[in-house]
Amino acid sequence: MTMSIPLAEAPRELRRTTPISSTTCRKLPRTQLSVDVPPNPRPARTPDTTHRARDQYRDVPAQCEAIAQLDASDPRREVLRERLIERCLPLAEHIARRFHERGEPLDDLIQVARLGLVKAVDRFDASYGANFVSFAVPTITGEVRRHFRDTGWAMRVPRSMQELHLALMGATKQLTTTLGRAPTASELAKALDIDKSEVLEGLRVANAYSTLSVDYPLTDDERPLSETLGDIDPALSRVEDHVTVQPLLDALPDLERTVLVLRFFGNMTQSQIAARVGVSQMQISRLLAKTLKDLRTKLE
Structure with missing residues (x-):
């Protein structure tokens, strides 16, 4: 050229x-x-993320070894450790973002991934000759997965169903992008090479993944969920008693039934009842005791 x-x-x-x-x-x-001028050579391929990460953290093993050689009481040890962890934070955040949109807030996932990074830095042993990234990635990923398993589910769910749930979420996201709509159960089954019944079961399991607080606002006026939930009606527990007792009350003599009604439904005292029916208060007391004893016996 x-x-x-x-x-x-x-x-x-x-x-x-x-x-x-x-x-x-x-x-x-x-x-x-x-x-x-000779033609420009073909540009070299950009190394993948893993290779770039390995190059970026190539000197981490040497730093870990330097930290390990310092005495635990040496103030320099903690300073170097904190600097090393801070330097590797992008690796933890990158892994956390891979689990985004799976039902957990991204900020929480980043915090969990950072905890995994701290464990990776503390546990890494450069004497084994392993690459730091090769050790840190599974350590951080395992910490994030453990977070999903231990805190993401509102009830105990078998691990196989948890993994199926995660697979369905990933396939749903990918198919939604490809199809431009939400995938059907049959399409999910085909993508994951499983039966449609397994897909339906995995989708039902998703209902156990998280729960809503009763204070969670459901409407635009921020009306909480608790205001839309039914409550136990104390009167319902008395319905059965009313149905059972009514025939027994109807079978009582007129005087005994009148005394019971005035006492328990009219809230009258024994003296007031005695004045109403024209007998003594003592007679009313004896009549109430006898009538209630008979009713208890018949109810038993």
């Missing part, structure tokens, strides 16, 4: 191959020189 370039801007090596002196070259700043 032939390219024209200003001679004054030509590389020094190229100027040496021409019969024009450097002085002449300065006098001809706009002179064009035709040269054969």
Whole structure:
């Protein structure tokens, strides 16, 4: 390929191959020189994320070894450890974002991933010759997965169903992007190579993943969930008693039934009842005791 370039801007090596002196070259700043330039080589492939991460944290093993050689009481040990953890925070955040949109707030996942990073830094042993990234990634990932397993479920769910739930969420997200709509159960089953019945079971399990607080606002006026839930009606527990006792009350003599009604439904005292029916208070007391005893016996 032939390219024209200003001679004054030509590389020094190229100027040496021409019969024009450097002085002449300065006098001809706009002179064009035709040269054969080999085609640009194909750009090298950009290394993947894992390789970039390994290169970025290549010196971490040496730093871990330096920290391990310091005495636990040495103040420099904690300073170096904190600096190393802070430097590796992007790795933890990258892993946390991979689990985003799975039902847990991203901020919580980042905190869990950072905890996993701290464990990775403290447990890493450079003497084994392992790469730090190869050790840290599964350690951090395991911590995040453990968070989902231990705190994400509102009730005890078998681990196999938890894994199915995660697989369904990932497949749903991918198919939604591909299809432009939510996938059907059959499409999810085909994508995961499982039966449709397993998909339906996994979708039902999702209901046990998280619960809503009773203070969670459901409407635009921020009316909490607790105000929409039914409550136990104390009167309902008396319905059965009323149905059972009513025939027994109807079978009582008129005087005994009247006394019971005035006492328990009219809230009258024994003296008031005695004055109403024209007997003594003592007679009313004895009549109530006898009537209630008979009713208890019949109810038993």
